[in-house]
Amino acid sequence: MSNIDKRNRLVEMPFHYQVNKDQSVFIGYEGKQVKILKGKDAEKFLKRIQDTHDEKNKQLIMAKVTGNFKRGNERKN
Template sequence: MDNIDKRNRLDDSPFHFRVLKDKTVFIEYEGKQVKTLKGREADKFLKKMKDARDEKEMQLIMAKVTGNFKRGNERKN
């Protein structure tokens, strides 16, 4: 896993998620909502998060689910 996050951006924990009562999952990147998961996709995500070993692995799961966050050209506002 060390080779995946070469710039150590996931150490800052830029991703967060919240779950509603109907199991809809909202994933945020630096406070902005970037992805919504429902149904089977949300269940699969929550299972992966439950099985994650540590915070960095959780960050990596969220980065992969949101997609397109590995190019290094994300803007900082």
């Protein structure tokens, strides 16, 4: 996994997720919501998260699910 996270960004734990009562999953990056998963996608995501016990692997799963959402033009508040 060291080849995947060369800059060690996932060590900082930037991703988080929250499961809603209708089993939809909200994935956030540094406090901002970036992705919503519903239905089969949410079930698949939750199964993958529950199957891993390593926090860095959980971060990697969330990073892969959110895709390439950062383009370099985001504003800093």
